[in-house]
Amino acid sequence: MWKTILRRVLIMIPEVIILSILVFLLAKAMPGDPFTGSINPKADPAQIHHLMKINGLYDPWYQQYWNWVVHLFHGNLGNSYQYQEPVTRLISSRAANTLWLALLTMVLTYALALPMGVFAGRHEGKLPDTVIRVYTYVTYCIPFFVILVIGIWIFGYVLGWFPTTGSISADATSGFKSIWSRAYHILLPAILGALFSTVNIVQYLRSEVIDAKRSDYVRTARSKGVPNKDVYRHHIFRNSLLPIAAFAGYSITGLLNGSIFTETVFSYPGMGLLFVNSISYRDYTVITALVLIYGILNLLGTLLSDIILSIVDPRIRIE
């Protein structure tokens, strides 16, 4: 078990190095610069030229990369050109917002999708199955940002049940009130995100359950006299969960990507919104830092998936 994980972690080192090079180069490949238009429309080109030079933006890419990596290991991701404050502080003040939103969305998604998948598989071809399938396909067909906009309009504007912007209301200053206000603000985006991202889990689980319930070991279990609910709980559900478990790590990263839409539409101050803003301002330091963080989270997600997989399935461990 530990060998499997250790080997898997070692593989991540070259992955992270390659990732960092790619991230850095792609950010540099974007046209434009961080200064034009951000200082003063009438700024002297020579002055911008000078600013570029003292910030090292004319150096060869490997030199820039090397400087960046050295700073990285000192915990310094540079200063944001746009906000004029350290990138680390900028991101750390927003990371928690994004993570809470992603976590709540994920919990809600699984809480919805797992029972639906098992239920649909168990009653294959019957009415509940058809209803669940239609629901998942409809939600799959509608683009996510459209859902968000419609959701804001109905629940935030027409019905007024939920706040439509921000992560906390201005009067919630301390203690329990501020926690409640934060939770209240992420509730609508999380529910919408969960309701409309169940399709993968439901469909996978449904087909796995259908496969498993016809398999020989389930027949064996029934012949042993295992009651039907235990057949589902111990044999079918456990074994059907394998691909879902393998999915879990990836779905975390999927949610982080989804946060770019959600946060932009809800003007929710998290990493996704920061990312979109940084791109439009060519805020290189913030972009590279964010893409690197998203990339590493992706790698961690796949690592998590592999670990879960090896826990669930005894056959793929290295002994």
Next chain:
Amino acid sequence: MSLVEIKNLKVHYPIRSGFWNRITDEVPAVDGISFNIEAGETYGLVGESGSGKSTTGKSVVGLEKVTSGQILYNGHDITRRNNRRKLDYNHDVQMIFQDSLSSLNPRKRIEDIIAEPLRNFEHLSKQDEKLRVLQLLDIVGLDADALYKYPHQFSGGQRQRIGVARAVATNPKLIIADEPVSALDLSVQAQVLNFMKKIQRDFGISYLFISHDLGVVRHMCTNLAIMNRGRLVEIGTCDDIYNHPLHIYTKRLLAAIPRTDVSQRAAHRASRLAVEEIYREQQDKYYDDNGRAYPLVAVSPTHQVALPPDIAQQLAHQESEADV
């Protein structure tokens, strides 16, 4: 009274087709069979693949929905689910499957696999349960370290023995063995079969032994039934079937047993071809218009054959003459 009486059992599978997926036809997998299994005996059920042997076996365990007919276990009809539950039927009747790998849950340890039937019916403490599992493993000749292994870590023969251990865990009265050794090579077959016989001697279990291997059936069974196209064509004791076969299908099946006597090779081949020839000529006569076997006719107290009406009459006539 017999342990199990099967009366006119029918299992028909629906065929759905068309736009609305309605039932348009049926496959009569088992079409009206009757036989009895006595306590402590091994009853053989033989036939080619697709003849309905396994379906019969599964109906006896209660895995298959029976279309009509009765299966009486100690006088109770267990084709109804309520009756099975009331009797704790699956405590007394267990099943061994052909494919030992796929029939064991790949993500459960041997300990859990064998202990599961115990957990269903007997509420033992953790320690007693473990002791019992160890004892069962010992009965089928496996070491204690098998407890913590997974099914894929065993050889085919060991896995089938685990299947046997699992089946005997609850001290059943009847075990349905659905081609338990067909997937194993010959030396391992003998090993598993001898374990099954030993367990039968020690615990007085009855077997319903489903197989297409006549050699194995002869080794194991006291009575047997030959099944063909969903019906029984001949039932009787081993002696009746092997030495006095009356139905052409039985004869053909017996002729197909491979022999090891090389010097008689040409003679065997000739007799095999002769049986095949007769089968081809008389096939129409021995099956009714739908290609199904006729009802069974008793030719002796133990021996029943599905003969066409005219031959049956002729036979009855001969017998009454002999009696005179």
